[in-house]
Amino acid sequence: MSGLHQITRVLDFSLGRARSQEKPNHGGFQHFRHFFRSFFLGVLLAAPAHSAELPSPLTDDDFIAFDRKQAALGQLLFYDRILSGNRNIACSTCHHPVLGTGDGLSLGIGEGGEGLGPNRTALVDDNRIKKRIPRNAPGLWNLGTKELHTLFHDGRLSISDDYENGFNSPAEEWLPEGLNSLLAAQAIFPLVAQFEMAGNPKENEIAGAVHNRIDASWPILAKRVRVIPEYGKMFVDAFDHIDEPGQVSIAEVGNALAAFQAIEWTSFDSPFDQYLSGRKAALTDAQERGMGLFYGKGNCSSCHSGKLMSDQEFHAIGLPPFGPGRTRRFDPMVRDVGRMGESDRLEDAYRFRTPMLRNVELTSPYGHNGAYPTLEGIVRHHLDPDGMLAKWQPKRLHFPTHRGWNQSISWSIRICVKWPGRPGFGMSSGFHFPIRKFTDLVAFLKALTGTTSVSSPSFGIPDRVPSGLPVDRP
Known part of the structure; x- marks a missing residue:
């Protein structure tokens, strides 16, 4: 029997006892019973169910x-x-x-490139750069x-x-x-x-x-x-x-x-932050339902925990492999083993640090290698890593190419490594969302976007710099 069903049985039993003790011909009791039962259940269903406590609000301190x-x-x-x-x-x-x-790119084009963001080029012919940056900025x-x-x-x-x-x-x-x-x-x-x-x-x-x-x-x-x-x-x-x-x-x-x-x-003025500080109306109904999933059945807060929405630990979630890799010394294979490259512990293989989530809506693409250009994509991957990896396609990438440059290097990991056997592969929440709940969860992630902190920064982009060199502008 579900918890909700048990509660309604208790309500009916309590109201039934009250009915048996009333004086005969006391009109309106059935109407009262229906109203009380509906009101109580309405309040119960409207309240978000959090199996994990919400964090304390961030403050200047x-x-x-x-x-x-x-x-x-x-x-x-x-x-x-x-x-x-x-x-x-x-x-x-x-x-x-x-x-x-x-930089808006899955894998950046660093020193030697030209331009800004998705329009940045790697140059051509003898001037082209030799290697992409192996991880997302x-x-x-x-x-x-x-x-x-x-x-x-x-x-x-x-x-x-x-x-x-x-x-x-x-x-x-x-x-x-x-x-x-x-x-x-x-x-x-x-x-x-x-x-x-x-x-x-x-x-x-x-x-x-x-x-x-x-x-x-x-x-x-x-x-x-x-x-x-x-x-x-x-x-x-x-x-x-x-x-x-x-x-x-x-x-x-x-x-x-x-x-x-x-x-x-510094940014802690999002609708979610306002909610944590006591302004309950700061979230829409969909965002509040999504918050209930994030801190409840979705189990998102098991890693994205605390005030920073990150446990600052390392997890393997089975992202699609591509790029030049961050090869370790003496490693015979082109790959990016994540945390193991620092710790040299096999149990850390392919694990990456949990990102903080304030303003996550603004920081696409997502994943340590920018495998997903949208919030919807990275959330679906967390829910079903095996399924999403099987149907992932390179066209999802924010990954400009110029005259076929760097194609063999860009896919060397994919060719060389048997990824499905890696430790930690297949992590998921274990909870399958219907479409409406999935939409609510994404809505909550968008409620983490700052307001004034984003629209009115303290300093902004300078008109010039003392060296006289050009300043990056969109």
Whole structure:
């Protein structure tokens, strides 16, 4: 017997006893009984059923307090191509606000490409780039929270004292001193990544230094910036311990970039956030029903948990394989093993970090490799990974090609790896949604989109940058 059926039986029994004790010829009891039963069940059915508790609302206290002068400096650095090896790409190229702080591509076209977003080209003939970026560019929302302890799809950067510098990172013990946050540490790694911003060996002094040792390039980048008079003055004004531009190191560059990103893309004013803060009318009926599924039978909150809507752990959900892969040293197969590439533990194979979900509507495509261009697609995949993988087609990708460029590399993983046998394959909620409930769940995900935080950022896109190089614009 269902729980609802049991409740109606109890109601009928209680009302029946009341009827047996009433005085004869007391009119209107049947009408009262019908009204009370209907009213009670209406309230019961209208209330969303949450098998998991809703999180506490995010507040300003959940975020690191960054300095606004440093953020104003970081804004210019974020949009300035001076930080790339060949001076041809900025942080904003792959994380642009008009594209939800991503690039709108399944797999990005980094150093050497031209253009912005889905219109970015890989060039042609002798000028074409050699390799796509192997993973999707993640959004930058709420990366300044105190609770955040792990970054990158595979978690290769985390707060840790393994190397006695506060972080476990690809630079290990060579990570520069003075970085004031996880976000600041993250900010300096794309600058020295070959296919992201550094370029190829022999092309420039940055790429050449990285080829020697990862920390050899950061002092060169810091000098590039501080010798520009406008930047030099801003560093002195923004940092109390900097008395003259010659003292500026990559740590100040990273700290300024972190301050800008944290302040610019803090977002907790979505309809869902308003609901958590007590404004129950902030959600539509469909969004509230979707919230009930998210925190109930859909089991979404088992991974997308807490204030950040992420457990910051790693899970394998069986996304379709494609792209150049992120091959490990000594690995004979072209593949992306996810967390195992960092941990070297077999049980971590093909697991990727649970993304946070604020503004998820804005950050397509979805998945560590951007396999699905829509929220509907990635949600369906979570519900039925085996079925969705079987019918997935490359035409779903936001994956521009130019004159047949890079086709063999783009599909090398798909050719080389027997993916269905991998650990963790086949994860799903175990709950099959009818169409209406599926639509409600997607509606709830769209209720995570910020309002003023999205439409009116603190800084915006600068008109110019001190280097004089072009600024990325749509």
